[in-house]
Amino acid sequence: MSEEATRSRVLVVGATGRLGGSLVRASLAAGHPTFALVRPHHFALPDNIPFKSLAAAAATLLKGSLEDYPSLLQAVRQVDVVICAVPTKHALEQKPLVRAIKEAACVKRFIPAEFGVDHTKIKISDMDHGFYEKKAEIRRLIESEDIPHTYVYCNFLMRYLLPSLVQPGLDAPPRDEFMIFGGGNTKGIFVEESDVAKFTVCTIEDPRTINKSLYLRPPGNVYSLNELAGLWETKIKKRLKKIHITEEQLLKNIHDAPFPLKMDLIFIYSAFVKGDHTYFEIDSITEGTQLYPRVKYTTVSEYLDTLV
Template identity: 40%
Template sequence: MEKSKILIVGGTGYLGKRLVKASLALGHETYILQREEIGVDIEKVQMLLSFKEQGAHLVQGSFDDQQSLVEAVKLVDVVICAISGVHIRSHQILLQLRLVDAIKQAPNVKRFVPSEFGTDPARMEKAMEPGRITFDDKMVVRNAIEEAGIQFTYISANCFAGYFLGGLCQPGHIIPSRDHVSLLGHANQKAIYVDEDDISIYTIKTIDDPRTLNKTVYIRPPKNILSQREVVEIWENLIGKQLHKSTISKEEFLHFIKEQDYAEQVGLAHYYHVCYEGCLANFETGEQAEEATQLYPEVNYTTVERYLRRYL
């Protein structure tokens, strides 16, 4: 079967650059939207040129020029959006909705993967403010996709390993300590940790798979469904020593959230739902969903232990 042509929007971002590499590695004709807004960001320009040398096609376009988006999506079969979540709320929604409008005008596009890749927003309608704004935004985009009759795949990749495992699940930490760790509550709620390169491989594998069409794909590596306490124990075994442990109660964490600025509150609220409530692993995926590691057992995913070894 001929492989789909893929356009990646946000191809120089944290996950986007990995999606580009995965797409090329799996043999897809790969296009990257080279946005005029990139300005004089020399690192991004050099990254794009590097991808071009590896066989990717750079497509000029701008979210300020709707026709350029239409022309870009007309070149491909599948569009993947990996716009970073660091954009302010209204800006990110606007960009994705403009992309949805462009796809509506390009009947050749047979699938759209919007910029999600974290917690499934459809399951977070009761999330606390202001963190729920992220999930509400993603549902606005989902509704626009489905109202337009665009075929889709939603990717729920749970916790990015670099952000969670690197800091032993502690907000604000990305390198594991060899001395101390703060446990969030009882630290027994299960979360799911996925290497960012693995997320990209699984995502690219879904795009030509009829089993994933118009479904949510959850990435749930069985060996990586662990509590914070279990993650810490793996790290302790690797370094051969016990860490000093303190505990942050639920009440303390909630109070801490209120003291932060708005952007920090959004991110910390997500940590609260993951680490104190176990929102990622406390449900069955359901009929309109698939699980990536079951669909693609040939992928040798990165276990938590293997991931943590890089910090030794």
């Protein structure tokens, strides 16, 4: 039997998305026969970039969507592992996917669309405007249906907030002034998207991660705002003027801000004031870089080099 025939067959839902595309590439790179559930509108425009790159990567494209149950069931029946990467606002649309996994009864691992912060740990649940509730509902459903699963908590993707060095409203890093929220010493975590995908794929045949949460805390990627400012100053060889925003002022700014800026400020408050990424202990058997030390990942410093 060929090696490929013995590897888990993986279905990625949300494969035309940013994280989903990385998951497909990581799964193929690890030697898994990989299937991508792609919505019909992409087949109508076969020249579009996500569609072309999935086809070029040699993923098997399956036409279907979360709204089309027969297509979902047919896709799920072909695989051992399902990874979903739909955005949080569509998280509840995973309900039929859970139903299809239950009915197909062949899936040994489901990795739902988490890929953020562990919402059972956050201290800001009273101010998240229902952001985490949808994911929590899916988590409860997975567990009540006894679906074998792994939750992946990567904290912030580097594409979120890091391009501006956590300066809301900017789309590039600051060159003159740097806003520090709260005391500036509470640490948050950033992980590059393709690294999240690599760690995720490592879990799928790993008995240590079954029915567990995988946390990503790469040692080179845990930074406070004071440290981030210092690192950036070293790279651009310039001292920046620090603007200190107290917790009280940040809460007022959150109250006054329109969406989506309000959510950015809430996530900054959660990570860099309340410490929601790092305040709790995790043991080595649930941290990605300790479980899979051979996975090479992009550090925050390397990422900032690309912005200088």
